[in-house]
Amino acid sequence: MLSSKNTFSSREGYLISNPYYSIYDTNDWLWILGENKLSSEHVIGEKEVIIQRFDGANFFTLKIPDTFNKKIKEGHFFRHKKNGLYLKLYYKVARAALFFINTETLTIDIVEEYNTLNEKYIISEEYYVNDKTRLILTSKDKFYSAELQGLSLKFIDSISFETPIAEPFLAQVRTTDEFSIVKLLFEKEGCFLDKDGKITQKITKNDFIDKQGTHFFPNRIHNVFKVKESFYYYFDAYKNVFKYEKQENKFVEIPNTSANYEINKFLNFDKDYKKAFLEDVVGDYEFFKFYSFNNFETELITKVKIKNFSKKSYKEFGKDLIVLNGNRLESYSFNKSKIKTFLKGRSIRTVKNLKGSKYIVATDSEGVYIIDVKKNTEKKIQFLLDHKEIAINFSRDIYVEKDNTIIINDSHNLYTLDSDYNVIKERSTKIIGEEIIKLKDTIFTADQRGKVFKYSIKGKTYTKIANTDAIVIKEFATDGRKIFATTSDGVFEYENGTFNTYEFENEKSDNLLSITYEEEYGVLVSTKLGKIYKYDLKNKKLNLFYEDELNASIVGMVADNNNNLWLNTYAGIVSVNPSTKKVVRFTRQEGVYELEGNRFSTYKDAKGNILMGSYKGLSFFDPENLVETSIEVQPKFTSISFFDVEENRWKVHSSPSFLKNVKKITLPSLYQRFSATVSVYGEIDAKEIRYRYRLLDEENNLEWFTSFSGNEILFANLAAGAYTLQIEALSASKSKIGERLELKVVSEVVFYKRWGFMLLFIIVALGIVVYVFYQYRLKQKLFSKNEIALNEARIKSAMMLEIHHRIKNNLQIVSGLLGLQMVHSTNEELKLKLQDSQGRIESIAGIHNVLYNSDNQNSISVKNNVENIITYYKTLFPIEVTYTLNIEDVVLNMDKATPFALLLNELINNSNKHAFTKIKKPQIHVNFKKNGDKYTFEYFDNGNFTKDEEKKESMGMRIIGMMNTQLKGNMNIEEVKGFKLTLHF
Structure with a gap:
């Protein structure tokens, strides 16, 4: 039974437009590999390939591992034992690569032992034996058996072909508990492997015997399945199955087993061989069919119509299905239901048991049917009056008499039918009204516009009950002595020709809906708002008995054999x-x-079975068997996002290892917000679940908030303190599912509000005051001792020192502001540009720092300046670069020192960024010497610098050119075994 279907696209976060493959891991996450819709929507040509993980409601994106510019054409996952998946990527012009994914930590590592295999290995196919992941590989002359264990590949065995084969493509490996069969797709080559991966023998035609005793080599092995401890196969075009005879180690055709071969031959079985599926292509669509399988017999459980060429996967065979087609993910859930549904799509009005498993069912306007709940059949009744077919619709009740005649009504007639559904005219009559009820020999009818009538079956008289013109009956009930009814004026009560109606203070008459009599409970009255009252016959009052938590209208009530009450509601x-x-x-x-x-x-038969009608069908069930399903589900965090201080960035934590172990998160004072997503795992549709959550602190308990599946729970601008996030999952009926989730959240105090900071601030302020006062007193004493005014040169020197100092400080402030901007920016391109600008500013600031700390404020030491710039870049880049300096002890004046520093800054920056990506031991050489009144500067590295003539000249190279112009120099660039620049100025 299909219990639910949900559809996801880019609106819900599903970003893949061309899916390659999907698979579930052992944590019940769905992994999807395919092309990124955002990269291919308006682009012709290369597409970005990504991985997405799906928890049933939310999507999380992972980047694929570095492919070193190899173009991906396809890929798929296959499983490892617990907590692992393998990712195999197929390239356009290179061999396939294999990666191992730790599904707990989300780390992806290269399987070097596979990726560095000798090129003689051409094809590989994975298969599974218990919890082992095995590989079959082929070269031009051999089969190879191997096993994958995490990042290692272990070869087990090999066997040679009869003759070399240029393209040894593999057919699907057919595996059982005891052995596996491997063969080439287009060649008569194959072998058997035992459960340990050892090759036991080659396949020969002597291993296969048809019913005529002819030996043959199979071209195609369709499938393998197990019946009563024996394994069976379908080969080639044979209609009969072949049994594997263990003693003889032969496959023997079993005569007279061709029944159902059209289905069985193409079934894909689960591991227990009790369920299977079949893909039946019809035009542009296919039917994905689930079967139960027992002793060669199949029974269709359910089928789903999907588009051709869709990718499919499932978590648990027969219980769910994922279908991927373009930017559309469809999630199907299936349940084995103990509730049968008949007459789907038809509005049901009344039902009665005929004999055994047969029931007569009246619909609103589509006639009357006979259903057989055992044979699952439905048949419309053909009513005949004077040998002419008539329609009977809008029946409100049906009565099966002892003589097997049937009393039924429509809006204007009361019919008595014989066992062949012919109208017995002399026992039928015209009536007014649709509502009817039978009490002994009398049938009461009521018109929806008012008036109540009674018809004597024996006397064949039809009369109006006096004074009932204003009585509008909604529904009748009887205890065998009195007639009761819900009306627009309250509860109607009739006995022996007299009646009364009663209204109530605690419920409006207009809300009254259904009424019934149960021996255990008496007269029960339901309402539009989901309440049930017991009607007190003595005091003429309504006493509240039950209130529906969803306030859903209750349209029918019946007690089972254990006196449990079953309600037919709008929910x-x-x-x-x-x-x-x-x-x-x-x-x-x-x-x-x-x-x-x-x-x-709503109806209960003599056996205790209950039938309940709706606007779209009739439900049938045995209440003894329909107990609350024990569904083991538990809500879990699928992501927690907050600012990670260690990585200095906002981070989405979605790895299972983190989520399983996290009990508390700490929010830094500048980023006092966090978010979380939740999903449920188990036999339940995640989209059907809603959540309620609240954040508790030490003083207050916030009220519960409601969130729907797929929505993010977010809290921002939290005050400093300790909190507890509580989350509960609720079913459609608001019942709690699983255990409550809790997460401790600590929001740190803003640094300037801490007592320690405030005390430190006061101490520093006092220290500054004392220091200023001390300096003032000192200067006063010096001034009194030195009455000679400072000469003009010293004043100028002091001013120059102050200027250099202030310039250096201001430049460092600008650098600091750029650094702050980098921290808060999420734009990687902007960060790189800000970093470049920061480096240039640091170079200029370094010059002023050297001038400030020297005795000569007009010139600068080249050696000191170069060493300061190199020290800065060593802290900026993590690359371990070896610097070789050959610099004469010369000085440059300010108009040459500044452009030279900027030029050197750009050279070192470019080398670290672009030259050393594939260099194991990066080196930079700097030479500087003076030749008379000229200078020679040489810079070279051993990087892999390449100049793309088509690309626009970078900002760094433009700055180098500008500085050369400012220095009025002659610059030459060489690109042999690295990068070399020579500058004469």
Whole structure:
């Protein structure tokens, strides 16, 4: 039974437009490999390939590992034992590469032992034996058996072909508990492997015997399955199955086993061989069919119509299905329901048992049917009056008499039918009204516009009950002595020709809906707002008995053989145990086809089976078997996002290892916000779940908030303190599912509000005041001792020192502001540009720092300046570069020192960024010497610098050219075994 279907696209975060493959890991996450819709939407040519993980409601994107500019054409996953997947990527012009994914930590590593295999290995195919991941590889002359263990590849065995084969493509490996069969796709070569991966023998035609005793070599092995401890196969075009005879080690055709071969031959089985699926292509679509399998017999469980060429996967065979087609992910859930549905799509009004498993069912406007709940059949009744077919619709009740005649009505007639559904004219009559009820020999009818009538079956008289013109009956009930009814004026009560109506203070008459009599409970009255009252016959009062938590209208009530009350509501079928107060709601998840019930259509037969009608079908179930399904599900965090201080960035934590172990998160004072996503795992549709959550602190308990599946839970601008996030999952009936989730959240105090900071601030302020006062007193004493004014040269020197100092400080402030901007920016391109600018500013600031700390404020030491720049870049880049300096002890004046520093800054920056990506031991050489009144500067590195003539000249090279112009120099650049620049100025 299909219990639910959900569709996801880019609106819900599914970003893949061309899926390659999908698979579930052992944590119940779906992994999808394919082309990124955002990169291919408006682009012709190369597409970005990404991985997405899906928790049933939310999507999380992972980048694929570095492919070193190799173009991917396809790829797929295959499983490892617990907590691992393998990713195999196929390139356009290179050999396939294999990667291992740790599904707990989300790390992806290269399987070097596979990727560096000798080129003689051409094809590989994975298969599984228990929890082992095995590989079959081929070269031009051999089969090879191997096993994957994490990042290692272990060869087990090999066997030669009869003759070399240029393209040894592999067919699908067929595996059993005891052995596996491997063969080439287009050649008569194959072998058997035992469960340890050892090759036991080659396949020969002597291993296969048809019913005529002819030996043959199979071209195609369709499938393998198990029946009564024996394994069976379908080969080639044979219709009969072949049994594997273990003693003889032969495959022998079994005569007279061709029944159902059209289905069985193409089935894909689960590991227990009790269920299977089949893909049946019809035009542009295919039917994905699930079967149960027992002793060669198949029974169709359900089928799903999907587009051709869709990618499919499932978590648990027969319970779910994922279909991927373009930017569309469809999630199907299946449940084995104990509720049968008949007459789907038809509005049901009344039902009665005929004999055994047969029931007569009346619909609103589509006639009357006979259903057989055992044979699962439905047949419309053909009613005949004077040998002419008539239509009977809008029946409100049906009565099966002892003589096997049937009394049924429509809006204007009361019919008596014989066993062949012919109208017995002399026992039929015209009536007014649709509502009917039978009490002994009398049938009461009521018109929806008012008036109540009674018809004597024996006397064949039809009369109006006096003074009932204003009585508008909604529904009748009887205890065998009195007639009761819900009306627009209250409860109607009739006995022996007299009646009364009663209104109530605690419920409006207009809200009254259904009414029934149960021996255990008496007269029960339901309302539009989901309440049930017991009607007190003595005091003429309504006493509240039950209130539906969803306030759903209750249109029918019946007690089972254990006196549990079953309710037909507008929100599914509800079971109420009055003694234990236990309430269970059954919805689509449990097999209820239509949630909105229909009046007059609730019925219990003599065996205790219950039937309940709706606007779109009739539900049939045995309440003894329909117990609350024990579904083991548990909500879990699927992501927690907050600012990670260690990595200095906002980070989405979605790895299972983090989520399983995290108990507390700490929010830094400048980023006091966090978010989380939650999903459920188990036999339940994640989209059907809603969540309630709240954030508790030490003083206050916030009220519960509601969130729907797929929505993010977000808290921002939290005050400093300790909090507890609580999350509960709720079913469609608001029942709690699984255990409550809790997460401790600590929001740190803003640094300037801490007592320690405030005390330090006061101490520093006092220190500054004392220091200023001390300096003032000192200067006063010096001034008094030195009455000679400072000469003009010293004043100028002091001013120059102050200028250099202030310039250096201002430049460092600008550098610091750029650094802050980098921290808060999420634009990687902007960060790189800000970093470049920061380096240039640091170079200029370094010159002023050297001038400030020297005795000569007009010139600068080249050696000191170069060493300062190199020290800065050693801290900026993590690359371990060896610097070789050959610099004469010369000085440059300010108009040459500044452009020279900027030029050197750009050279070192470019080398670190672009030259050393594939260099194991990067080196930079700097030479500087003076030749008379000229200078020679040489710079070279051993990097892999390449100049792309088509690309626009970079900012760094433009700055180098500008500085050369400012220096009025002669510059030459060489690109032999690295990069070399020579400058004469």
